[in-house]
Amino acid sequence: MIFELMGKKLISYDLEKSSENLRENFEAFIQGLISFPLNIPGTAYYKCLQGRKKVMRMLKNMLEARRAKPNKIKIDFFDYVLEELKQNDTVLTEEISLDLMFALLFANFETTSQAITIAIKFLTDNPRALKELTEEHEKIIRKREHPEAGVTWKEYKSMTFTFQLINETLRLANIVPGVFRKAVTDIKYKDYTIPSGWVIMVCPPAVHLDPVNYKDPLNFDPWRWEGMDLKNASKTFMAFGGGLRFCVGADFARLQMAIFLHCLVTKYKWQTIKGGDIVRTPGLQFPNGFHVQFFEKHK
Numbered sequence: 690m691i692f693e694l695m696g697k698k699l700i701s702y703d704l705e706k707s708s709e710n711l712r713e714n715f716e717a718f719i720q721g722l723i724s725f726p727l728n729i730p731g732t733a734y735y736k737c738l739q740g741r742k743k744v745m746r747m748l749k750n751m752l753e754a755r756r757a758k759p760n761k762i763k764i765d766f767f768d769y770v771l772e773e774l775k776q777n778d779t780v781l782t783e784e785i786s787l788d789l790m791f792a793l794l795f796a797n798f799e800t801t802s803q804a805i806t807i808a809i810k811f812l813t814d815n816p817r818a819l820k821e822l823t824e825e826h827e828k829i830i831r832k833r834e835h836p837e838a839g840v841t842w843k844e845y846k847s848m849t850f851t852f853q854l855i856n857e858t859l860r861l862a863n864i865v866p867g868v869f870r871k872a873v874t875d876i877k878y879k880d881y882t883i884p885s886g887w888v889i890m891v892c893p894p895a896v897h898l899d900p901v902n903y904k905d906p907l908n909f910d911p912w913r914w915e916g917m918d919l920k921n922a923s924k925t926f927m928a929f930g931g932g933l934r935f936c937v938g939a940d941f942a943r944l945q946m947a948i949f950l951h952c953l954v955t956k957y958k959w960q961t962i963k964g965g966d967i968v969r970t971p972g973l974q975f976p977n978g979f980h981v982q983f984f985e986k987h988k
């Protein structure tokens with residue numbers, strides 16, 4: 690659902706009309722992202738490289754087609770990128786813009802959808818959290834003049850327990866299990882020196898699941914966030930990374946999750962059909978999937 694929405698908003702992608710299955714290619718890319726680098730047919734690494742190649746080729750063809758026949762009115766993000774490419778003083782090159790489109794499609798693909806799936810799992814297993822979340826959102830609706838009206842910015846800002854729940858979900862989900870930085874100078878850390886030029890992999894799960902930082906770290910406990918900073922990155926919370934390269938989609942992802950949860954708990958009930966077993970790799974995964982059936986609440 691999220692992939693289709695973002696594919697449409699970014700590049701007007703329509704599976705029915707496209708010769709390339711974008712989603713399948715991204716799946717292959719993601720499966721091999723952390724894999725043994727053996728580039729021969731059949732390996733995850735090979736499929737990963739092929740996936741990226743096919744998506745990049747598709748984006749390049751799209752760019753050329755749009756250049757030859759530009760849209761009269763801007764309909765998606767690609768049109769804005771093309772407009773920027775035409776400027777004389779732009780820092781954007783064709784190569785950067787294609788990489789940007791790839792990165793945005795990729796960054797949108799697994800992240801928010803995984804976070805939402807995992808949130809549903811935690812809510813299924815924690816009736817107290819579900820009750821408090823439902824109360825928060827039903828209260829918002831009760832206060833509205835028109836219950837069917839969309840969520841306002843003020844309402845969104847008032848969703849305190851929802852943000853606690855989102856942070857706790859992201860802490861346990863560890864959707865991005867590693868972020869990378871390059872040492873630009875020799876760095877002394879305790880008795881170690883990280884030489885200039887080395888790449889450092891920061892591992893958020895090591896921080897998020899450390900009992901020094903979080904009591905009973907494997908326990909889903911949205912209440913542990915009460916009174917804490919729920920927005921910014923810190924040395925103990927880096928689900929969206931941190932510093933200059935902090936996730937550009939963090940606010941958007943939080944918004945998407947909050948709106949989804951709002952609709953979920955006010956309109957639907959659900960039950961697990963199958964799956965739901967959790968494996969940490971170290972990001973949280975469902976090896977047998979997680980299948981639920983939804984029912985409308987007020988029918």
Ligand code: HEM
Nearest residue numbers: 796800801804865868928929930931934935936937938942
């Ligand atoms: C729950 C959802 C998401 C999570 C957990 C997440 C997590 C992350 C993390 C950990 C990073 C690396 C930050 C760093 O190196 O310090 C990152 C970077 C990035 N994310 Fe997200 N992300 C999410 C959703 C999104 C969405 C929806 C978008 C796009 C709209 C997005 C776009 C990006 C981009 C473009 C970068 C690269 C930023 C840069 O290198 O300057 N992310 N994200």
